[in-house]
Amino acid sequence: MSELFDEVDEEVRREQLKKLWDKYSLYIIAGMILIVAAVGGWRGYEYLEAKKAAEAGAAFDKAVELSDANKHAEAExxxxxxxxxxxxxxxxxxxxRLAAEIANRDAPAAAKMYDEIAADRSVGAADQELARVRAAQLLLETAGYPNMKERLEAAAAPGATFRHTARELLALSAWRANDAAAARQWLDMIADDGExxxxxxxxxxxxxALLPPVAKS
Structure with a gap:
């Protein structure tokens, strides 16, 4: 008798499943198609992005080769x-790299490009700081010490990635401005940094050694 009830229950379940399938089969099939399409689309996107990155990498290397060969106009x-x-x-x-190429013929224009990179929030912090230092290098001979300090003081802080270069630029700028105290401040930071x-x-x-001796009190 129990086997009969089991068979009846099985038949009822089959009937219920059939009704559910008849009612929702189109939605289930559509959902499966969407999943397959989404996975395929993502894989296709990944492939295209990888292809673009590989092509860009090859083109970048070629541009670097042009620069190394002193073909600056072509590299630019x-x-x-x-x-x-x-x-x-x-x-x-x-x-x-474009700003570096332009610096060969127009330092102020290159400095402006570096400033734009440094101010671009979509650029990583390390690249922003590098651009800030590069701009200051180009402006060392023309910008006053207050301007250089505004540009580089944060980059010269302990632990900053490009602090060594920033400190040297600040010391040179202060020395050019005949500000021995400021120059000595940055030189001391250079001397005290074990790295x-x-x-x-x-x-x-x-x-x-070029600075005047510190006045004795």
Whole structure:
């Protein structure tokens, strides 16, 4: 008798499932198609992005080769094309390299480009700081010490990625402005930082020797 009831229950379940399938089969099939399409679309997107990145990488390397061969006009054009067309990562690198190429013929224009990168919030913090330092390097001979300090003081802070270069630029700018106290401040920071590169430390010591002696109280 129990087997009979089991067979009846099984038949009832089948009938219920059939009704559910008849009622919702179109939605189920549509959902499955959407899932398959979404997965396929994502895979296709990943493939296209990888292809674009590979092409941009090859074009970037070619532009660097042109620059290394002193073909700066061609390199500038190549980097400009990457800025317009490359994926975001290579676009930022190309903006930095394009500014470097332009610096060979127009330092103020290149400094302006670096400033734009430094102010662009879509750019990573490290690249922003690098652009800030590069702009200051180009403006060292023309910008006053207050301007240089405004540009570089944050980049010269302990632990900052480009602090060594920033401190050297600030010391040189202060020295050019005949501000011995400020120059000594930055040179002391260079001397006290155990991670200061040896070559920079030597230059700082040479500049320190040019400063007037500290007045005795």
């Amino acid at each position: 054009a190549a980097f400009a094309d990457l800025v317009a067309k490359a994926p975001s990562g290579y676009r930022v690198l190309s903006r930095l 200061t590169p040896p070559s920079l430390r030597s230059r700082a010591e040479a500049l320190q």
